[in-house]
Amino acid sequence: MKVLILGSGGREHALAWAVSRSARVTEIVCAPGNGGIAQIARCVFANLNSLDSMLSVIEAEQPGLTIVGPELPLALGIVDALQSRGFRAFGPSREAAMLETSKGFAKRFLQRHNIPTARYAVCTSPEELEKAIEMFHPPVVVKADGLAAGKGVIICDSRATALEAARDLFSGSLLGAREQQVVIEEFLSGDEVSFLCLTDGKHVAPLLPAQDHKRIGEGDTGPNTGGMGVYTTDTLLEPGMQEWILHHIAQPTIQGMADEETPFVGVLYCGLMMTARGPQVLEFNARFGDPETQAILLRLESDLVEAMEACVDGRLSETELRWAPGASVSVIASSEGYPGRYKTGFPITGLDEASRVPGVQVFHSGTVRKEDQILTAGGRVLGVSASGEDLEEALSRAYQALGEIRFQGMYIRRDIAYRALRRPR
Template structure:
């Protein structure tokens, strides 16, 4: 088999690494890929905003299977276009991907299908925001309706702050694109859990859960990012809680999408808040998370390609996924200044030393190759990922590997997994 992976980040590097381990796979091609992905796949250029260009690439490469990494091509209908041409592709159609591409659609869908979530209002004008905000206590959450690369969620300490934030989204001042709708949402408190599942449009199989660290600063302070680190352990959720989430959130979502004529085939990512009133769904993603995928796939013992093909074939119920006990953790090394402005083109050293540490895989998010030298090319540069019998061991290995790596201004959090380490195991 030849496998084509669309995307260029740490998630795609982890997917390429996992696909290359399948005994059925003879070649992995990644488009556009990055400097590190070139170690496990052949990288070829493509524009992620151009469905026709991705189709031309498929015609040239003739992959047996295509895996879509990022959300943008899904929202543009790349799966619909590939399917029409007879290519086997893993991911949801444009209509099914609305669960991620429109926050308003997702919240209204949750309400229709009685999926537990925060109280909300969908507003199309500033005046509607001012009226709706009266029904919410501060702090309140304001969300852009469309895709915003992790920057469309604003936690507002006062109602006036929320009104101003909504006006900034409508005007385009905050994100550079004017939103036609915004979502006002009740602020929920609790522990966040990333609950990812595979779906073939009818059946749902959970992956192991993970917890992401979105904020740039130690102790979960400072602005939100695309994710500064993540961990996954075998005791994060009790089996009864996993069953509850499947029964009340994941399965009703897949059933509801099928009933509404947009069967969901792909990865259903449920971003949950574990509150005093039980798990509440914050949002959906319609693809693998980044950096969750790096930690999750390190724990996968069965064949990823078999599972993804079962989703396409509608035979997921007959597929068993096997996971290692213990833990995995990913710590992101970022450029100085991220998530704001940052320098690129900085040489990276120490990667071969880091890779020699047992249980460690270094996944590249923002690197490129200049001659024989790997240099930085993004805000999140590397996802240093490790597995171990315990979370403490996995984190110790990841931080030991990070100590070997250097580029100018390299920044990473030293407290990934801090909530789990300070608490008795559930």
């Protein structure tokens, strides 16, 4: 069958790569795609900010399955629109996606269903926030309620800076659009873990847990980004802890959404903080993570398309996900200046040499192909991903491949998985 993927980043390249391995798939179309995706899929233009544009492409292509990569199409209701037209789509409805698209909705949902999360307050004005902030001891976390492309979370060392950040969110000076609600939370200490699950609205099948590195600088310093690297290992979470998270966080979330008559179908991404009082939900995403997907799918041995169809058809309990043992990583090569201002249009060399390193897949995040040349076209440019028998081998392969790649202003973090490497063995 023909599969259509909406999106243009590294996540979508990894999805296209995994989909291409399915014996059931005869053609892959990606809208709009990028320079790397074009090597394994036919790329067609679609404006992901426009329902009409996306629907026009899907009506023309008539895919057997549409996979929604990024969050914005979900927020616009693309899955609802496709289902109403008789198309099969993998992803949650607009209402169910509010677990990601509204931080306030997610926090209230967690409280209603007694799922562990940080103490919080949802404020609709600076005046309301001034009163609520007195209940929190610094540091304080200030969050934009809506989608903010990874830039809507500010950790503040004092109540005064928290108030300033919140005012900037309300006024629109921080993100360019005015927030109607701002969430403040207690600051949680611990290691972050990304816990992703496939779900058909009733059953839950966990993917490999992963650990992302959000800060731009080594040692987790500097501003937050969309993610500078990620790793998976067989020992990232103990089996007992994985079961606890599954039965006390992931499954209750899916059951709670069903109970509230907004069944959630697709991928539930639980962003967790592993604290002294146990795992706490930091955030939900309603789609595959980026760059988590690039590392996780490298170790998937079963058919991703079959699993996605099982979710759409409500028969996930009949499907088993199989994983290769060992470890995998994805290290982001970004443009100089990211996550702030950066320049694009620089030629990238060494991609073929990098791809020849054993166990390596180079996923394109922000590239474009022009006249048989791959150029930079985004802040995060490449996700150089590798698997291995253990974490050291996977990291060695990824950094060896990165050593082959060149473009002007290329920046990488050289300490991905440093927490795991410093733990006693």
